[in-house]
Amino acid sequence: MQTIIFNQQQSIFNRFIAEIRDTSIQTDPMRFRRNIERMGEIMAYEISKEFPHAAKDVTTPLGVASETVMTEEPVIASILRAGLPLHQGLLNYFDRAENAFVSAYRKYNEKGDFDIHIEYISSPSLNDKIVLLSDPMLATGTSIELAYKALLHKGKPKHVHIVSLIASEAGVQYVQNMFKDEPVTLWLGAVDEELNSKSYIVPGIGDAGDLAYGSKI
Numbered sequence: 001m002q003t004i005i006f007n008q009q010q011s012i013f014n015r016f017i018a019e020i021r022d023t024s025i026q027t028d029p030m031r032f033r034r035n036i037e038r039m040g041e042i043m044a045y046e047i048s049k050e051f052p053h054a055a056k057d058v059t060t061p062l063g064v065a066s067e068t069v070m071t072e073e074p075v076i077a078s079i080l081r082a083g084l085p086l087h088q089g090l091l092n093y094f095d096r097a098e099n100a101f102v103s104a105y106r107k108y109n110e111k112g113d114f115d116i117h118i119e120y121i122s123s124p125s126l127n128d129k130i131v132l133l134s135d136p137m138l139a140t141g142t143s144i145e146l147a148y149k150a151l152l153h154k155g156k157p158k159h160v161h162i163v164s165l166i167a168s169e170a171g172v173q174y175v176q177n178m179f180k181d182e183p184v185t186l187w188l189g190a191v192d193e194e195l196n197s198k199s200y201i202v203p204g205i206g207d208a209g210d211l212a213y214g215s216k217i
């Protein structure tokens with residue numbers, strides 16, 4: 001399984017990662033969402049290089065141009081709710097994609113432990129499709145795992161690109177182990193060392209869903 005980590009290279013992508021981490025910039029939720037969207041756009045561009053392409057003749061006002069263009073559209077499958085701005089960024093470039101949504105949230109008990117609950121799924125057939133499974137945070141990896149298993153009820157993709165912005169080392173290992181024999185590629189913005197006792201990524205960014213959409217009760 002191939003893993004690509006964007007902030008290991010120098011590019012403007014790293015400024016967007018830095019901004020979503022920065023508490024002085026996190027006060028602007030529109031900028032937070034838009035930075036996530038912009039990273040989704042950059043990732044879509046890089047992922048598109050892996051797609052099948054073929055030559056196509058295009059009629060211009062002055063003649064015919066041959067361009068090598070993508071021949072297949074993905075299904076973009078995102079985990080609610082923090083996945084929404086990343087989904088939009090991917091969709092801005094893969095603008096003919098089909099779309100799927102899975103709800104996953106941490107349900108806490110009195111002891112402070114939590115389970116991941118999946119209650120909603122909306123998806124086209126995934127049989128033999130290229131699927132982009134997106135969620136900005138990959139902490140323990142459980143949400144990705146359960147969302148993927150739920151999506152399998154909608155068909156078996158031929159390739160899955162997991163797209164995440166901030167991951168923990170433990171989460172990356174968990175996902176790499178889970179998908180080691182599968183046609184899966186892991187695209188990550190940055191990998192952080194730690195998970196704290198509440199399974200938040202450290203230094204991370206905090207709660208991505210709350211930063212994008214406000215706190216919930």
Ligand SMILES: O=P(O)(O)OC[C@H]1O[C@H](OP(=O)(O)OP(=O)(O)O)[C@H](O)[C@@H]1O
Pocket residue numbers: 079080081082083104105106116135136137138139140141142143144171199207208209210
């Ligand atoms: O890898 P994991 O340990 O499963 O954690 C990552 C999950 O946590 C966040 O969602 P959250 O439960 O905060 O829901 P939200 O998007 O509604 O805020 C995030 O968007 C992932 O889905």
Ligand SMILES: O=c1cc[nH]c(=O)[nH]1
Pocket residue numbers: 082137139199200201202204205206207208209
């Ligand atoms: O660090 C984390 C972990 C899970 N979900 C988040 O939003 N942030």
Ligand SMILES: [Mg+2]
Pocket residue numbers: 082207208209210
């Ligand atoms: Mg959250």
